[in-house]
Amino acid sequence: MTSITVHNSLKPGPPVPFVPKQEGKISWYACGPTVYDLSHLGHARNYVSTDVIRRILTHHFGFEVNFVMNYTDVDDKIIIKARRKRLFELEKQRPYTPEQSRDLVSKAFVAYAEKSLPLLVPEGETTPLDEHSYQARKDAAYGRVLAGGTLSGEGKPSDAEAKIKMHLANMDSAANALKSSDSGVALLDGAEEVLLPYIDAKETIDTSDQTIFTDLTKAMEKAFNDDMQALNVLPPTAVTRVTEYVPQIVAFVEQIIQKGFAYESDGSVYFDIGAFEKAGNQYARLRPESKNDKALQEEGEGALSKVEGGKKRPGDFALWKKSKPGEPYWPSPWSQGRPGWHIECSVMASDRLGQTMDIHSGGIDLAFPHHDNELAQSEAYWCECGKGEHTWVNYFLHMGHLSISGSKMSKSLKNFQTIQDALATTYTARSMRIVFLMGRWNDGVEISPDMRKQADSWENTLDNFFTNIKARISEAESAVPAVGNLSLTENKGLGAELEQAKKDLNSALCNSFDTPTAMQVLVRLVRDANIYMNTPGSNIKEVEAVARWVTKIVGIFGLDPNAEPPYEGLGWGSPNVSGAADVDPQTGVKPFSAVYAAVKKEVEDLDLSEASVKTLLEQQDPETEFAEMEKSGEKDVEKLALPFIRATSRLRDGLRSIVSSATLEPQQKQAILLLSDRIRDYDLTDLGVQLDDQVDKPSLVKFVPAAKLIAAREEKAALAAEKARKKEEERKERERKEEEKWAKAKVPPQDLFKGDAKYQEWDAEGIPTKLADGSELPKSQGKKLKKEQDKHKKLHEEWLKKVASSN
Template identity: 65%
Template sequence: MSTATSTKSPSAGGIAVYNSLKPGAAVPFVTKEDGSVSWYSCGPTVYDLSHMGHARNYVSTDVIRRILMHYFDLKVNFVMNITDVDDKIIIKARRKRLYDLEREKPYSAEERHALATAAFLAYANSNLPLLFEGSDAKLDETNYVARRDAAYGGVLAGGALATTLGDKPGDAEAKTKMHVANMDAAARGLQTGSIFDDAEEILLPYLDSLYKETIDTSDQTMFTDLTKQMEQLFTDDMDALNVLPPDTITRVTEYVPQIVTFIEGIIAKGFAYEANSSVYFDIDAFEKAGNTYARLRPESKNDKALQEEGEGSLSKSLAGKRRPGDFALWKKSKPGEPYWPSPWGDGRPGWHIECSVMASDKLGEQMDIHSGGIDLAFPHHDNELAQSEAFFHRPEVGEHSWVRYFFHMGHLSIAGSKMSKSLKNFQTIQDALATGYTSRSMRIVFMLSRWNDGLEISPDMRKQASSFENTLDNFFTNVKARLAEAGVASSIQKLTLAEAEDKAAVNNNGSGLAGEFEQAKADLDAALRSSFDTPGALQVILRLVRNANVSMSDANADLATIEAVARWVTKIVGVFGLDPNAQPPYESSLGWGPANPTANSAGGGGVVDPKVAVQPYSGVFAKVKGDVAALGLTTETALNTLLAELRPDVEFVALEKEASAAGGQYDIEQLALPFLRAVSQLRDELRRTAVNADNKDKKGAILGLSDRIRDYDLVELGVQLDDQPDRPSLIKFVPVAKLVAAREEKAAAVAEKARLKEEAARAREKAEEEKWAKAKVPPTELFRSNTADFSAWDAEGLPTKLADGSDVPKTQAKRLKKEWDRQKKLHDSYIEKFGSA
């Protein structure tokens, strides 16, 4: 039966998703009839480099988005905001400006030290109060370390603070370690005089406390310079992680007039009030009108710490709230803060109102999906919901539903505390990609956990992800090599997935690999419908690939079905974003490209000059052909006939013409195959010739050339030859770095084996020397030198008296006689071998 229809995008019906608005079991994901999905994602606050916690959020979001678009064929309109005005941005930009100004002042060394000392004490008092307990002496850089260890040594060793519930360290301990690290650096700076280099983290808040109100914020470039730079770096990071760009990006600073209008609308409906030039949301009025507040996290509704965190560090002095839980929609700007005009005076938007206005502007009064990190659920997302539903509230209709499905991505944590910029316990995305991760390996790690679960990356998880990637790497390489060997792969007539499945369906009856393939498609579909269960999906792929590998090891393997499996796996990993080189619908290629592609990456298809592209391969063929001829094996008929008849250039020209006629899309690997097959044929014939070589030197020269071709000439091209008994060598395209690493590992193993062999030989030689040195001693002299234990011996040298003059006990005498007999036998063999002692 034909399976071509299975490649069509499956129906979006039957999807179940975890929805934070309805906690518990997954609920049906109901889409519009036209298949459109509106989605708003909370984007970054751009004040610092993005870290792995951000990667977890945005990559997981990207995987779900890709599944909806490229697996379920839904039309997703994806909107993401950039928060470019916020307390963190204001503080960082202002402090940087003040810090730069302070560095320019003509301080003496004593004045710099006094400034840093004041900052040192202020920072310790605010953040590490235990440093002041148990001593009346003034804290300074000379006694800091001892007091630090006494006060916080337990935390630094991995313990918990006394104020932490239970004994497991978390965010509070991470923050303490951060403050200690800042104080450590400042103490060093005070001792060495490098104040502005080492004490920056303690100087920033101190200078801000002294001079923040003196900064002229009418010039907002100090803020916009920072946010533009960080937004670009964020975009670069997302590109590096193969995260699809949003369909629309919104920025807070571009929406201030709309925010003011939106707030006016909420006030007009009686759900907000003005006080002291700020505007607050009236939770009590909202609930009395029949609405629900804190729908996502009702248990956090009265959490004062979370409420204060949601208001921002610069909002502590805002006054006029009727109730503690009421939150700011518009904040009166204080000196040192940016401001915009409004009916209530100069001010700036509250944090939560930004997303409400931007999302509503782009997606209307109801969206399908709203997403973000789980840490935003309360108060940010709950406040977004409340103020948006207040704005769209119509008494005659009842409670409004602004969001249909809320997706919250799980935390990425380190040693029990969430990865956070504010805790400074993060690894930036740039550092991660520079020190071991690729966009593919990072994505696989995240996909090994459900998107809504917390995740702490462990060495075992990294190993599991690496195993998955290597398994698929090897599978794609082996399939392409088998197809090339069988002559069924062509750069000209590439099969689509549908065509491959049709081809595979001709001779199968649904059993064996074909049956396993159909089951895998059903299992993967079930996993993706179960709230995008990527761990389950990866296991389905892994199981199918392992089954296909077993099938491929058979001499009579069903290559048609294996090819269909490989093309299907290619499509699915493309859907997941695991191939940064691939483009939808991912159905005309086989395998994935480099994990971190660069502008110079070759491979796949592309418009290139084929003659230039294959020069390295044709060059190696010419070199090998010349070196084989130089061996002078004139009597080897088969080898010389092969040298005369091989014409890979003719086959290449035919392929080039065919590709040109098909539109000029060249697959360099396929165009290189004629030259590689010719090299492989010469090498295979060399190996056969070596078996019958009539002298050792000739055989050594032949095998040396054969090994060089395999281990050096072809490795530098990214080509691996697998020797096969009674069959041509299998040609595989493998990344050069991987082949070089394997070659070096093999060389190291050979060297280690030789070292151990030499070491064993030396040990044997030493043992032999010791054996004959002992054998040289006549048995009559064996015990005579042991005057510490014996005092008399008989004529044959056997002890008769112990050192104290008593007779040697009978049992000991028997043991000594046996030892004497062994020495006699050993000495006799020495005499026999060497003639005399």
């Protein structure tokens, strides 16, 4: 087995040797999403990077990976969102008068500011905060933040500033709603974000019907699965849900209490960190520096878990929470309550993978307190007295943040772009995955134009390589003569470079799945192959071997959603034909056969006498060639379409070869040129076929996404139109200057400066002698004016000659 090293959060520093507990097999638990909202690019970063590592372990290193992932379907965020959604629906059904709805929103407006933006309501301020005073107070209190700075005026903006901007955006919407003439439901909708916490604080709701929560979680779980499928993320081996594990969670907590590592207080159960450490265990193994971070501890407990008393120490965390009114609940020996956030993963992972697993993974933000608390309670559950600390996880992998403007991308900060929106507007699944592959999985990724440009360049390099090699192979295999530069003579140069690339890539992947280096290895090899492919005497089989190996690696990396192990194809899936394998051959080739038939008819109508063209019209039989391929079971639409594409291309090449013939009439030559360009630029382009003209050789047939070819055609047309527009403007400008020149030339030299308000007197030749204020004209200025008059005199004489000749 290849020696693999991996960055392990349990052992900070350089990568450590990766040795699974069972040879050839890996047990892996990944923290899945909390399903309360649509997933964003930060989630994509986590789950795509996880998927890449899983694919490498499975398809490159040959491990059998048991990959378990959970869905958190009961959580403070879910409770708050689902409950507020139901309360808001009920609120909109109330028969409020316009005055009552406005009063409700105004109170919520102030309450939101007091809680989330306290600088808007400073102590001692006597003027009430309302939609009219809001703008001035916002600028005064948070102007630095809105201008891109920090609240303190020092350092760089972070999550705190992003949260302030999010709260201000909510206040902006509410202020605009209050300023408008809206009332009733329209007013409530406009102020929804400030209303939700206000009505949630003053209203309660019966939660015995848990569909309030499950309707939300089921919808969001489906949306997440759809997003992962769109991103070509492999489905887990097994999926777990918190709500399906409540009895097991209760039993797990009971065992921890019995071992003396947890205690009950007022219906809730807390993990006893002091007892855990006293028994010789270490708490906060992943992030010891965060052990006493109160803010992170509170975040780990959840927004609904404010505990006034009952804990032995502030850092103790909840294993079981007594439910308050408006929260879901299940029976337990301690209360009608619900699981703590951390206990769920401990129970589900232990149930599926046992008392020790190879890998546990998640986003870096989960390291403390979530994963540290998981470790502590699981080790407390599994440990045996007198045998020392239990090892529950051997390797902890934490995926780096995706950040934007210095802040992590987060639902709570509302600074995110959903995966659905990103795929609809900004990325393809492939381009997004390439962006993540170009950064180390455990490093942060900052979204930037340079990062996108680099990823696009990498994708285009490989895309063009696959397109060109397929075209060259097709050319070599066709019956078309004169493919001399595709010699099949032995040449080991590229083969040696391929072997070195294989070694370099394997070394990179062994080094903690170093995909940035692996991506450089691939693009370097492709560039070498491109140079070699265009060298006279090159061996196409050598280039094909490179292309097939590169195909295998991009398949392993998940860059081709249509590819399946062992990834032995050639190139990644063409966006040209969707679901090609399922298309009926006759249906799939119909557009290509129609183009050939139309072109053939037009060539016949030209009634040309050249024998070469007549021979092509008589002897080409793409229908029979297609029929033979169909009988053989071929399903690839691109291959099935080749007989018609090649026949069309040959007719075009035949026309181009005779266009300079002396026997052709000028109108025939013009018709041939127009038809030739149309076939290349429209007929075949619209089908995703690019023809590259070659000197003394048949045109090279390439399959390129039609959208890409059409975009290039439109860009070329736009550039030509812009060039023509500028040329026309320049022509008009020259004409205007010419008209001005001759209009001025009409003026007799002695009158050139007369009438100019700058001067008061002129001599007999028309040269100014005094300025407008009566002062004498300086001699130096007089000399300049005389030179100007002499020059004008010549132009005037030209004008006189021009007038005389026209008469």
